Amino acid sequence: MSTTQLILLLVFILFLSGFRIVNEYVRSVVFRLGRFQSIKGPGLYWIIPLIEWQKTIDMRTRTVTVERQETITKDSVTVKVDAVLWYRVTDAERAVIAVENYSLAVHQIALTSLRNIIGQHLLDEVLKERDAINQALRNIVDSSTEAWGVKIEMVEMKDVEIPEAMQRAMAREAEAVREKRARLIKAEAEQEAAAKLSDGARQIAENPIALELRRMQMIAEVGAEQNTTTIVLMPSDFVNLAGELAGMLRKKSVGS
Template identity: 35%
Template sequence: MNELVATVLQLEDPGIDPMLFIGALVLAVAAITVWQMVEIVDAYNRGALTVFGEYRKLLQPGLNIVPPFVSRVYTFDMRTQTIDVPTQEAITRDNSPVTADAVVYIRVMDAKRAFLEVDEYKNAVSNLAQTTLRAVLGDMELDDTLSRREMINERIRQELDEPTDEWGIRVESVEVREVTPSPDVKGAMEQQTSAERKRRAMILEAQGERRSAVEKAEGEKQSNIIRAQGEKQSQILEAQGDSISTVLRAKSAESMGERAVIDKGMDALENIGQSESTTFVMPQELTSMVGRYGKHLSGSDVQQQDRQLESLDFDDETRELIGLDDISKILGEIDEELEMDVEEMEKEAQAIQEGEDMGQSPDSIDVPRDEEETPGEESEVDSQ
């Protein structure tokens, strides 16, 4: 246009040919006409064409030819657009004041309806979203507005769908960015949260103390069991030793009685030998006892010239009476029991040592319940 004005000013010079001026003017008008006839639409836009104010058609992306000087083109962005909803104040169902803001994502689906059915569709959607946000928040309680954000978004989107569909606009999603209660309500909520956390801390502390007391009692119980087991073993060994000692003393007294009989018999034989009589009468029990003890004590029999005197072994009744078999048997059993008790005590000591090495207290070592002392066992020890 500037060039055209400059050309016209130059043509006003009297020295210029009028035909040249007219030709330049026609050329300028033709250029302006062509410029007005060509309309270029971007790929993401649609254009609503009006001629003399009357809607004609939608212009597609690319180069479009329109009537010059009498047409206008209104472009519409067909991409997803963002509309910020200003902060809104609302009163919830339980009379708690809150403030909230949101973001609405829309897309123009029908440019013709967006052009003909609504004026400034962005402002229309924003105003509708504000009123819908206040209505949705007022229909909910405070706790729901703070925790059920997804439900608020969905309800607002559903409320916006019907009217915006008539405008050729689709609401793709609604996101409530923040819901803030009043300062007084917020302070009360913080106090409630603090009290709830203190209550949970007290519960956890009480549970920890209870568990510690249970474990301590269990450890003391195990310690008492081990201590009682040791005392029981000691009492059993002591009772067995007393019993064996009593048996040995009885057997020794019985043996000494027989030896006294033999000694008396030998004294009598000595007195008889000093007498002048040649005929002697000896009790059969004395001769048999002398022969038996002679065989057991010396390992040889008394010989008279070339003939060995016959002596008899202790019969079963006499062996049972003086306890020769029982003494060895009892001594063998005592040795076996002592070895077993020593092995068990070594195992328990090793288990306790391993528990201490692993950081476990001796009281926590499990003792089999079948080894606990029963009244029957104590009575058996007493009877022995």
């Protein structure tokens, strides 16, 4: 093989070495002699051998676990909080050029932001308003990572651990609240019953015969039981009224 053929073969091999293939979810940041040149991919593309080189970036959503952090709430309660963060690279160029290691940077900013935002809220807010805190934390981290070409999609606090003494105090508080609610319901029921009794007493006072009818009903209810002897004291007015009605009925029968 001649020298010319050898050189042509080497040039051809060098040319073939410049071809690259990346997956659909990967982008290549190409540099030429140390300066940013272009974004390549996905699929097949070619870079100039020995002059250009690349750094690949995965554009898929990634998950970062923010390990448990011990921090103090606004009302001076020590809690331990852990969280999960989802993010993805939206600008491969900035993710390579603007920050040395964007994965580590996102993790560190999430750690510090989690501690800071817990310190700005009371314990009750941390326990009851997780959605609002998660959204605020996402906005804080996203505003910091935007310059790196990274988008924070979601942040979720997984668990909030509070001291056992505080747990017992909260349990006693919840029990007291339930007891208060039960007493209020009972008081409202007694108030309604008293109002009904007052209304019934007023109606009986306006119509005395209703009292006697109620008394007769009670006698019938008591007499319905077996082995029961009932002594009834009838008011004279009621007896006289009954006698007058009986006399009217006899006169009417005789006249007929």
